[in-house]
Amino acid sequence: DAGVIQSPRHEVTEMGQEVTLRCKPISGHNSLFWYRQTMMRGLELLIYFNNNVPIDDSGMPEDRFSAKMPNASFSTLKIQPSEPRDSAVYFCASRPGQGMTEKLFFGSGTQLSVL
Amino acid sequence: DQQVKQNSPSLSVQEGRISILNCDYTNSMFDYFLWYKKYPAEGPTFLISISSIKDKNEDGRFTVFLNKSAKHLSLHIVPSQPGDSAVYFCAASEGYSGGGADGLTFGKGTHLIIQP
Numbered sequence: 001d002a003g004v005i006q007s008p009r010h011e012v013t014e015m016g017q018e019v020t021l022r023c024k025p026i027s028g029h030n031s032l033f034w035y036r037q038t039m040m041r042g043l044e045l046l047i048y049f050n051n052n053v054p055i056d057d058s059g060m061p062e063d064r065f066s067a068k069m070p071n072a073s074f075s076t077l078k079i080q081p082s083e084p085r086d087s088a089v090y091f092c093a094s095r096p097g098q099g100m101t102e103k104l105f106f107g108s109g110t111q112l113s114v115l
Numbered sequence: 116d117q118q119v120k121q122n123s124p125s126l127s128v129q130e131g132r133i134s135i136l137n138c139d140y141t142n143s144m145f146d147y148f149l150w151y152k153k154y155p156a157e158g159p160t161f162l163i164s165i166s167s168i169k170d171k172n173e174d175g176r177f178t179v180f181l182n183k184s185a186k187h188l189s190l191h192i193v194p195s196q197p198g199d200s201a202v203y204f205c206a207a208s209e210g211y212s213g214g215g216a217d218g219l220t221f222g223k224g225t226h227l228i229i230q231p
Binding site: 004033035041042043044045048056091093103104105106107108109 | 117149151156157158159160161164204206218219220221222223224
């Protein structure tokens with residue numbers, strides 16, 4: 001199993017540009033999560049999906065952020081327009097089911113730098 | 116406000132000794148707790164977990180202790196090895212019993228450094 005795959009690994013962009021982060025969860029996993037890691041706030045949950053449906057997006061910081069999961073094998077996190085304070089590592093994670101005893105499997109993350 | 120707190124940003128321990136990482140939480144609805152380990156340029160990986168019906172869970176060199184009355188948990192690593200050098204995240208959820216919010220709430224992490 002290839003694990004959770006995120007792309008790109010690194011993204012450098014200028015303020016005001018649109019940024020799209022991509023995630024392929026582990027095949028067969030029903031839940032998908034987007035987290036953001038910063039020094040100040042640690043790992044924050046942005047949004048999660050169950051069976052491709054967004055369940056809780058209360059962690060999405062602003063309307064500039066949006067996430068989609070068009071099918072069970074693909075999700076995107078979009079920032080438009082991007083700002084320097086969006087610079088962080090963005091992680092995608094998946095889980096086999098909805099039971100909370102099931103641990104999350106994380107991708108390697110996307111390091112985003114907004115100049 | 117941080118519901119899961121790891122007050123030590125870093126910890127240095129000599130190889131072979133015990134490493135103790137601490138975590139405090141404020142949400143009394145949390146009933147399932149996990150520790151994740153993260154190496155540089157990699158995503159966090161699951162290490163060990165404990166539900167609120169237990170006060171101890173052991174897996175090899177790793178033991179997690181839960182003190183519900185103090186809202187405190189700790190991770191013990193014995194003996195510490197160089198490969199244990201990593202960032203350790205404490206996480207909690209309130210969904211074990213079937214209710215509450217989904218997803219995990221993480222602390223900011225503790226950077227453990229094992230010195231030879």
